[in-house]
Amino acid sequence: xxxxxxxxxxxxxxxxxxxxxxxxxxxxxxxxxxxxxxxxxxxxxxxxxxxxxxxxxxxxxxxxxxxxxxxxxxxxxxxxxxxxxxxxxxxxxxxxxxxxxxxxxxxxxx
Amino acid sequence: xxxxxxxxxxxxxxxxxxxxxxxxxxxxxxxxxxxxxxxxxxxxxxxxxxxxxxxxxxxxxxxxxxxxxxxxxxxxxxxxxxxxxxxxxxxxxxxxxxxxxxxxxxxxxxxxxxxxxxxx
Numbered sequence: 001x002x003x004x005x006x007x008x009x010x011x012x013x014x015x016x017x018x019x020x021x022x023x024x025x026x027x028x029x030x031x032x033x034x035x036x037x038x039x040x041x042x043x044x045x046x047x048x049x050x051x052x053x054x055x056x057x058x059x060x061x062x063x064x065x066x067x068x069x070x071x072x073x074x075x076x077x078x079x080x081x082x083x084x085x086x087x088x089x090x091x092x093x094x095x096x097x098x099x100x101x102x103x104x105x106x107x108x109x110x
Numbered sequence: 111x112x113x114x115x116x117x118x119x120x121x122x123x124x125x126x127x128x129x130x131x132x133x134x135x136x137x138x139x140x141x142x143x144x145x146x147x148x149x150x151x152x153x154x155x156x157x158x159x160x161x162x163x164x165x166x167x168x169x170x171x172x173x174x175x176x177x178x179x180x181x182x183x184x185x186x187x188x189x190x191x192x193x194x195x196x197x198x199x200x201x202x203x204x205x206x207x208x209x210x211x212x213x214x215x216x217x218x219x220x221x222x223x224x225x226x227x228x229x230x
Contacts, residue, residue, distance in 0.1 A: 036216035038155070045204055045220040046147075046155065057218070089155050093214045097160070097168040099145070104154040 002026050004092055006102035012080045012109055020105045021072040022090030028071035033092040035073035037066060040087045040104075049088075050075060077107075085109040112136040114205050114221035121227045127193040130224045132205030139186040143208035145217055146179060146190040148201040156201075161188060163211050195228045202226075 003025040012018035022035055029035060031053045038046035048057040050066035053073065063078045073092070077084055090102045117131040132144070146158040159169035159179050167179040173192075181188040188205055202223040209215035 034214050034216060038217070040155075045223050046206075046217075048216075048218055048220075051209060051216045051218075087154075091155075091157065091216060093216070097213050098170065099157040099216075101147075101155040101157055 002094070002100070004090065004100045004102040006088075006090060006105045008103065009106045009108070012077070012084075012107065014080060014082060014109055016080050017076065017078045018080060018107065019069070019074050019076045020088055020090075020107070021069065021074050022092070022102050023072040024092075029068065029073045029092065031068060033073070033094070035066065035068075036091055037064075037073075037075045038089045038091070039084075040089065046089065080109050082109050112207070112219050114207060114219055116203075116205060116221040116224045119225040119227070121229065122195050124196055124228055124230055126195050126228075127191060128195060128226050129189055129191040130203050130205075130226065132188045132190070132221050134186045134188070134207065137207075139181075140183055141211055143211065143213065143215070144179075144181065144188045145206045145208060146177070147204045147206055147217070149204070149223075150198065150201040153201075158190070158203075160208070160213075162213070192226075195226075197228050200226065200228045 005023045036051040037049045040046045054066040087104045089104045113135045115133045145160045161167045161179045178191045205221040206217040207219040209218045
């Protein structure tokens with residue numbers, strides 16, 4: 001069974017740039033997986049950041065950007081701010097109506 | 111403005127069933143997929159299934175035979191019923207409207223979540 005992989009945790013300095021990735025235990029992520037990214041803070045529902053690889057959701061600052069890097073989907077945060085400290089989840093469309101979330105990345109800004 | 115408002119917290123005993131509702135407003139209810147996603151305490155997000163504009167439901171393999179997603183278009187409400195509850199079904203359950211009427215369009219708008227606690 002294919003698993004969607006994310007870094008469990010990541011740290012970035014305020015003002016810095018960080019790239020979170022979303023891969024597969026078997027195979028490469030491409031645009032055909034329609035990768036999307038979500039931000040979640042404790043006690044809140046997820047917030048949609050990026051969909052279809054690189055399209056920002058309405059109201060999302062342009063310092064969040066999505067892409068394919070090598071064989072993974074990626075979310076890059078440029079100019080990290082304190083309130084970017086959150087959990088970040090990717091989800092991939094596996095075809096035939098099935099979706100699978102990654103395990104999430106806990107981002108610390110310090 | 112698009113809103114999804116879910117029903118309140120539930121406490122159930124093992125073996126029981128729970129039915130969570132998700133009332134939509136601010137858009138044409140029948141034109142979009144609606145997904146259900148859950149999150150156990152301290153854990154990540156887990157996709158459970160969807161119902162599409164044609165009223166067809168589709169479930170993650172893990173939940174086949176356990177979950178039923180339905181909707182009532184007359185009141186713009188989607189339901190997720192989970193049966194044979196176990197303690198590890200304790201989680202926050204979210205409805206999430208997809209971006210469009212296509213299966214490959216991801217989650218867009220989220221409900222506020224419904225806490226379901228399974229305990230004897």
